[in-house]
Every structure is written in C-alpha cells, then in structure tokens.
Amino acid sequence: MTPVPPRRNADLGTRAVVGAVLIAVAAAALWFGGFAFWLLVTLAALAMIHEWGGLHGADAGQRKLAQYALMVPLAMLSPLAAGPGFLALGLILAAFFFLAIVTRSPALGAGAIYIGLPVLALLYVREHESGLLLSFWAMALVWACDIGAYFAGRAIGGPKLMPQVSPNKTWAGLIGGVVAATGFALLLTYWGLPLMLALATPLLAVLAQAGDLYESHLKRRAGVKDSGTLLPGHGGVLDRLDGLVPVAPVAALLVVIQGI
Helix, strand or coil: CCCCCCCCCCCHHHHHHHHHHHHHHHHHHHHHCHHHHHHHHHHHHHHHHHHHHHHCCCCHHHHHHHHHHHHHHHHHCCCCCCCCCHHHHHHHHHHHHHHHHHCCCHHHHHHHHHHHHHHHHHHHHHCCCCHHHHHHHHHHHHHHHHHHHHHHHHHHCCCEEECCCEEEEEHHHHHHHHHHHHHHHHHHHHHCCCHHHHHHHHHHHHHHHHHHHHHHHHHHHHCCCCCCCCECCCECHHHHHCCHHHHHHHHHHHHHHHCC
16 A cells, blocks of 8 residues: 655645635535536536546546546436436446446446446435425535534544544544534424434434545555645545535435435
8 A cells, every 4th residue: 555645734725715616616506406406516527537547547548438438327317318317327337337347447437336326316316396405405414524523623633533544534523523414404404404314414424424534545545645636725526525425325315215
C-alpha cells in the first residue's frame, strides 16, 4: 500500500466559497427537478466514473470507455426517456458486465454500479409526490453529517476512528456527524418528513461516514490525496459525494418501505 502524503491545510476561504456554490447549484437543480436535476446528477456521475477509474489504475482510454458505458443508463434515466425504473437498473448492470469483460477489470466495471445506483435512487426519490422534501432530506443529511463531524472532530478530538485509513477522523467526529444529521432530520419533520425516516437518519449518517472512509481507503491504496482536481479546495467530485453514494440507495429503499 502506497503511503499518502499528509494533506496540507486547505484554504478555508476557497473551500467555503466552492462549497457554498456547490450547495447552491445542487439546491437549485433539486428545486427545479426534472431535466435540470437529471442533468446535474448525470454530469456528476460522469466525473465520478472517470475519477473511479483513476483510483483503480485505468488508463485514459478505459476511463473514457467507462464514461460511454455509464452514459447509456444515464440517458435512459432522463425524463425525456424512460426515467428511473427497472430498465435503467438493467442497463446499469449491463454496463458493469460490459466494462468488466471488455477491460478485464471487474473493479472498473463495479464503478458503474457504485455510481449508477445512487443516481437511479436520487432520481427515483425526486420523482415521488413528496420528492422535493425527500430528496432534500437524503442529500442534506450528508451535508449536515459532514459539518457536524468536522466541527466535533476539531473541537473535541480524542481517539481516532480508523487511523490506518483516515488519520484525521475521530470517534467524536462520527458521533457529532450522527447528532447533526439526526437533528436536521427531526427538524424536517416539521415540514412533513415522516418520523420513520427521521429516526432512520442515524443509520444513514453512519453510512455516509462509511462511504467517506471507503473512498479514503481507495485513495490511500492508489497513493493519492484526492480523487481529482475539478473542485478547488475540495479535490474531485467523488471526494465530495462519497458519503451520498451509500446513503442514496438506502434512502430510496426506506421511502419504498415507508409507502408514502
């Protein structure tokens, strides 16, 4: 395993500005829904599969092929096509098999599932009758978790969570992230979020931080600090959405179980 050089303190001003812009763009696309939201998640997914390929040693041609393969189910997810459904799910699985066979890299193919399923889940939830609230909950709980974990970790410190994977993460940060995300979800019940979803939020907050740790593991194994350089002060798109990747499919499943 290649050691990862320690991250320098990023320019907090740049991080704050870029972070605010990203949240504003995501919130606007979420508000409009339909084609605008599909376009945003599609662009993010294409950037993520490219970065995923880099973390798994794919060359430039293989990474471009992965983008082309994933674009097929992404196009089918468009509101101008079939939209989120079993057809898109089947095409995501087909993209996995195609990439795994053609590139002889199951890990690269797995990126189609790792990235395609959250896209399908988010678009499915947004199309729901209460889609604006539900998709906002699924996305913003990850933001709240990240913010709570950051400030709790810095203020309290203490024992490390998984120092061999991410030396800066602490148990205090994990607890702070769970508390912040849960408090945010309980606040959303005032606007109609079902209580069951709010009570399930601690599990989703843990999943969000697990997704963060998993990507940290991939970066450490690849010997890089960031998955990409697209976002100043933040790294790659995968760096910013790693927590949402495991949360979105589980949130969609909970929405189905809730039957709202």
